[in-house]
Amino acid sequence: MIDLSNNENTLLSHEFNTLNHNLICKYPCDNEYLLKNELAKIHNVSSNNITLGCGSSDVIYRTFIALNFLAKEQKKELNLIVPIPTFDLILSIAKALKIKITYINELVLDVKKIIPNEGFINLIYITNPNNPSANELSQDDLDYLTKLCVGNTYMILDEAYAEYNVNFKSIKKAYFKNIIITRTFSKIYALAGLRIGYGIACEELLQYIDKFILIDNINYYALYCALEVLKNDDFINTSRKLTLQNKAILENAFNELDIKYFKSNVNFILHEIKDEKYSDFMLELGIKVGRKIANYPLLNRISVGNINEIEQFLKALKLAKDKALV
Known part of the structure; x- marks a missing residue:
């Protein structure tokens, strides 16, 4: 099975030394603090502005819990404002906590449509670049959003894919009282x-x-490996280079097969399909593609894998084209 559904980096392998038992038994x-200090240097903030998590999803979940608790303390409700499509986990968390959800149904987000509700504690959730569209916010968009985040309005700015674009635009980190960047x-x-x-937050x-x-x-091994990979600029630079090369192969194939797709600065591409049976068909051929996208059943997302994964994907994609699934 080739899994191209989760936007993982399968282009390079790490070579970490084995951890000393005297470390992993602790x-x-x-x-x-070792990792916090390194991250603080990278982002030009204090180590007190960094919190670590079991993936960024842990930090996001903790933020939901905290702000939901804050809302109850103030005898209010938490109102999640979220553009659709988005990272699926966010909606799962909100529904589990029975949080009010205000959807902004736009593939290409107009940030001016985000309007906080004065009667609630508001939590804006934005993925930048967006998952799954790969759209990135402009500096004007970011400036508009930061101005909204005062009083009872907070924002999670999820930058999971930021490192793929060397010209990525963000905001001044740990500067805004109501914003956490993950x-x-x-x-x-x-x-x-x-x-x-x-x-990263104040x-x-x-x-x-x-x-x-x-x-x-x-865990200790995750801590150790994160510290090691931060020392290795070559790994990041080579990952970017290989991602661009392999993404170009996918784009050329989409062009040749007349499949419309969205330009992307990250390690996945959103493309059109013609039939919702496409995902099941690809799975039968041993290729796991992106999950169904809320409100956009005829769009699918494919991760930029290594060259072997791409070659296998393209063989299956051509068969899907023959069956008019894409």
């Missing part, structure tokens, strides 16, 4: 299986969010 919490080691850093990510907001943290939410 809890990691006393050494988390990043992950699961994508370009290729540590998805170790589950480690982080959040100290006051992090102190509140981290009231709900599990003290052992990350």
Whole structure:
């Protein structure tokens, strides 16, 4: 089975030294400061502006829990404002917590349509670049959103794919009181299986969010590997280069097969399909493609895999084309 559904980096392999048993028999919490310090240097913030998580999803979940609790303390409800399509986990969390959800149904987001509800604690959730469209916010978009985040309006800015674009635009980190930025080691850093990510926010907001943290939410091996990969600029640069090369192969194939797709600066491509049976057909051929996209049943997302994965995908894609599925 070739899995091209989760935007993992399968282009390169890490070569980590084996951890000393004297380290892995200890809890990691006393050494988390090592990774926080390195991340603080990269983002030009204080280590007090960094929180670590079991993937960025852990930080996002903790933020939901904290703000939902804050809303109850103020005898209000939490209102999640989320553009659709988005990262599926977000909607699952909100529904499990019975949070009000305000959907912005736009493939290409117009941020001016995001309007906080004054009667609620508002939480805006934005993926930038968007998952699954790969659209990126302009500086004007980011400026508009930051102006919204005052009083009872907060924002999670999920930048899981930011490192793929060397010209990526973000906001001044840890500067805005009501905004947390989340990043992950699961994508370009290729540590998805170790589950480690982080959040960046002002100290006051992090102190509140981290009231709900599990003290052992990350493991020592993940901590160690994250520190090692941050030292290896060649790994990141080569990953970007290979992603661009392999993405070009996919784009050329889409052009040759007359399949419409969306330009992308990240490690996946959103493309059109003609039949919802496409995913099941590809799975029968041993290729797992992207999940069904809410409100857009005739769109699918494909991860940029290694050359062997791409070759197998393209063989299956041509068969799908023959059957008028794409």
